[in-house]
Amino acid sequence: MNRISAIRLVMARELTEQLKSKAFQISTAIFVIGILASMIIPTLVDDGVEQIPVAVTGSGTTEIMLQLVALGAGDEITIGAQFLGSNVQFNPETSPDRESAVEAVRSGDVQIAIIDGSEIISESQLGATGDLIEQLLYSYEVSNRFSDFGVSPIELQAITAVDPPTFTVLNESADDANANLSYISSTLLYITIITYGLSVAMSVVNEKSSRVVEIVLSTIRSVDLLAGKVLGVGLTGLIQVVVIIGVALVTNIFTENLPLPETGGIVPVLTVSVWFLLGYTFYASVYAVIGSTISKVEDLQGVAFPAMVPILIGFFISFSALEGEETLALKIASFIPFTAPLTMPTRMLLGFAAPWEVIVSLVLQVIGTWFVLRLAARAFGGGLLKDRIRLREVLRTS
Amino acid sequence: MDAPHLELIDLHKRYGDVAALDGCTVEVPRGSMFGFLGPNGAGKTTAMRAVFGLIQPDSGKIRYLGRGIDNNDRLRFGYMPEQRGLYPKMGVLKQLVYFGRMHGLTKGAATEASSRWLERLGLAGRGADKLETLSHGNQQRIQLAAALVHEPELMILDEPFSGLDPLGVRDLGAALKQQVRDRNATVVFSSHQLDLVEDICDQVAVIHQGRIILEGSLAELQADSPIRMFEIETADRSADWLPDEWRQRVTSNTRGRIRMQFPAANGIDPDDLLDRVRSRAEVVAFGFEPPSLSELFLSTVEADQVDQRL
Numbered sequence: 001m002n003r004i005s006a007i008r009l010v011m012a013r014e015l016t017e018q019l020k021s022k023a024f025q026i027s028t029a030i031f032v033i034g035i036l037a038s039m040i041i042p043t044l045v046d047d048g049v050e051q052i053p054v055a056v057t058g059s060g061t062t063e064i065m066l067q068l069v070a071l072g073a074g075d076e077i078t079i080g081a082q083f084l085g086s087n088v089q090f091n092p093e094t095s096p097d098r099e100s101a102v103e104a105v106r107s108g109d110v111q112i113a114i115i116d117g118s119e120i121i122s123e124s125q126l127g128a129t130g131d132l133i134e135q136l137l138y139s140y141e142v143s144n145r146f147s148d149f150g151v152s153p154i155e156l157q158a159i160t161a162v163d164p165p166t167f168t169v170l171n172e173s174a175d176d177a178n179a180n181l182s183y184i185s186s187t188l189l190y191i192t193i194i195t196y197g198l199s200v201a202m203s204v205v206n207e208k209s210s211r212v213v214e215i216v217l218s219t220i221r222s223v224d225l226l227a228g229k230v231l232g233v234g235l236t237g238l239i240q241v242v243v244i245i246g247v248a249l250v251t252n253i254f255t256e257n258l259p260l261p262e263t264g265g266i267v268p269v270l271t272v273s274v275w276f277l278l279g280y281t282f283y284a285s286v287y288a289v290i291g292s293t294i295s296k297v298e299d300l301q302g303v304a305f306p307a308m309v310p311i312l313i314g315f316f317i318s319f320s321a322l323e324g325e326e327t328l329a330l331k332i333a334s335f336i337p338f339t340a341p342l343t344m345p346t347r348m349l350l351g352f353a354a355p356w357e358v359i360v361s362l363v364l365q366v367i368g369t370w371f372v373l374r375l376a377a378r379a380f381g382g383g384l385l386k387d388r389i390r391l392r393e394v395l396r397t398s
Numbered sequence: 399m400d401a402p403h404l405e406l407i408d409l410h411k412r413y414g415d416v417a418a419l420d421g422c423t424v425e426v427p428r429g430s431m432f433g434f435l436g437p438n439g440a441g442k443t444t445a446m447r448a449v450f451g452l453i454q455p456d457s458g459k460i461r462y463l464g465r466g467i468d469n470n471d472r473l474r475f476g477y478m479p480e481q482r483g484l485y486p487k488m489g490v491l492k493q494l495v496y497f498g499r500m501h502g503l504t505k506g507a508a509t510e511a512s513s514r515w516l517e518r519l520g521l522a523g524r525g526a527d528k529l530e531t532l533s534h535g536n537q538q539r540i541q542l543a544a545a546l547v548h549e550p551e552l553m554i555l556d557e558p559f560s561g562l563d564p565l566g567v568r569d570l571g572a573a574l575k576q577q578v579r580d581r582n583a584t585v586v587f588s589s590h591q592l593d594l595v596e597d598i599c600d601q602v603a604v605i606h607q608g609r610i611i612l613e614g615s616l617a618e619l620q621a622d623s624p625i626r627m628f629e630i631e632t633a634d635r636s637a638d639w640l641p642d643e644w645r646q647r648v649t650s651n652t653r654g655r656i657r658m659q660f661p662a663a664n665g666i667d668p669d670d671l672l673d674r675v676r677s678r679a680e681v682v683a684f685g686f687e688p689p690s691l692s693e694l695f696l697s698t699v700e701a702d703q704v705d706q707r708l
Contacts, residue, residue: 211481
């Protein structure tokens with residue numbers, strides 16, 4: 001049997017066992033449910049209109065009531081909705097006098113009472129809704145004054161109908177859409193690189209603790225076992241990443257609440273996939289060697305932690321940049337192979353990175369990964385037939 | 399004459415201050431049932447691991463059919479390590495197929511061979527079950543099947559009989575002998591229980607402190623041995639009748655069955671020995687035979703230690 005088929009055999013076993021594992025199925029399910037929930041639920045909530053009952057009494061009752069209803073139906077509601085954060089609709093009703101209007105507020109029949117177009121009464125602070133009504137009453141009063149001067153409300157509307165100012169964001173790519181995308185991307189990268197890196201270590205430790213590794217190594221080289229494992233587990237991770245992003249993109253066709261850049265989903269999918277593969281391979285080989293130094297799964301957390309620290313640092317650095325500010329730390333971290341897989345995708349998606357920077361970072365990452373792989377290939381065999389060995393010893397003997 | 403199936407030539411391996419192998423040289427003829435015997439810690443596992451390249455000896459050579467050994471040669475070997483282990487959560491059939499393919503079988507051939515093994519072991523209906531759901535005994539059988547699924551021409555089994563009851567030892571011994579007979583395969587197995595396996599192997603090498611101290615066919619070794627065992631049991635099961643000059647010859651006294659060691663040279667006659675006892679006590683049972691494997695081992699180790707002291 002040649003080495004390629006040996007690697008393929010290990011890879012296929014690793015892939016099927018990983019796909020069959022409860023850990024993979026449950027984590028994929030959680031991701032998918034999480035994405036569906038976070039994308040679909042806001043859409044459902046957005047469609048819901050908040051009904052606000054209002055009691056109106058005294059002078060101008062009819063006009064105010066008409067304007068309240070119009071506020072919930074016309075263009076203004078869009079402005080209002082953004083202002084309030086959700087759709088509202090006012091349900092005005094008349095009240096015989098101030099006393100009964102106040103009573104209606106007190107008993108909770110209505111939220112707001114408007115008296116003589118000049119007084120607003122509510123049980124508690126109204127916030128944005130209050131501002132909206134205040135604005136409405138102010139306009140009503142202004143149009144009354146203009147009527148006194150012979151300008152009808154329709155004429156007034158024509159006079160005041162000016163185009164809203166145009167609004168231009170100079171750094172087009174650093175908008176919310178990309179911030180959301182890179183937030184999702186770096187979280188996904190952070191979770192999957194750690195998860196699948198640890199899966200490789202776990203897979204190594206499991207073969208050691210079940211002692212099957214000695215039989216395996218009697219037929220194939222330790223390097224080929226390492227390669228097969230890294231590829232098999234990595235492929236599982238890639239499948240999960242693609243499934244998660246796929247679910248998000250398909251859901252987005254219906255909910256349209258994941259703002260994508262004009263180029264569509266391809267760029268973020270490619271960015272995340274490529275950096276996942278690079279980052280994963282880099283860390284998976286480190287974790288494989290760490291796994292080869294112990295023989296009990298319980299010991300994994302302790303020995304693996306130091307290798308998780310740079311991932312965490314990279315994640316937090318890229319997280320801090322989502323406000324739209326490119327920090328120096330982010331810039332530097334995006335060229336270091338330990339942190340680049342978590343920080344360069346953020347810079348790319350936020351539009352901070354120049355093409356040459358991306359290329360340099362990719363080249364450095366490939367070189368770093370190659371170096372780590374070579375080191376891992378030599379260090380990996382050393383600890384496999386020993387119960388417990390210090391990492392330093394494995395590296396020295398390699 | 400054909401080159402030996404496997405040769406270990408002057409292997410040395412040190413772990414710190416301990417010499418696990420100290421000039422170990424063994425020749426395994428093709429088609430033999432080869433017992434690689436010795437006490438715990440004698441170097442058996444180290445030597446077997448060296449055959450598979452799992453450890454690198456500090457010096458010495460390993461030869462297969464008279465030439466150097468490579469990874470492809472090793473695929474025709476079958477290995478059962480001392481520390482047993484398979485994939486606990488993997489299906490039984492699937493993992494046999496996996497190990498078959500690891501040894502270069504095609505998927506079809508591996509599946510066929512694995513199903514045949516499961517049938518032979520009476521586990522045909524359990525191929526889809528996870529290994530960990532099988533009883534301990536059945537897991538042991540699967541372990542053997544994993545080592546033999548690709549019909550290896552050379553089987554290297556580290557302590558295959560440990561943990562087995564006498565029936566299990568007999569059955570496994572018979573199964574291995576059948577492999578040797580049917581396919582002209584070679585079985586090398588290690589054991590620290592010398593008496594348990596002496597009937598099973600036709601060739602032995604006894605290792606002690608990393609060196610081979612006895613090697614050859616059991617019959618030859620016994621014939622060549624400088625000692626004979628004289629065993630006797632008297633009606634009163636006492637040892638009072640023993641002449642003083644015989645007392646130092648006693649190697650064991652099992653409930654009145656007294657076993658003694660005499661030099662084979664000087665033309666010793668069992669009749670004379672028996673007459674001597676009869677004049678002192680009533681004999682109910684007696685035997686005169688070559689030493690057992692463990693007695694050979696002990697007498698050789700003692701002679702060795704005397705040599706070292708001199």
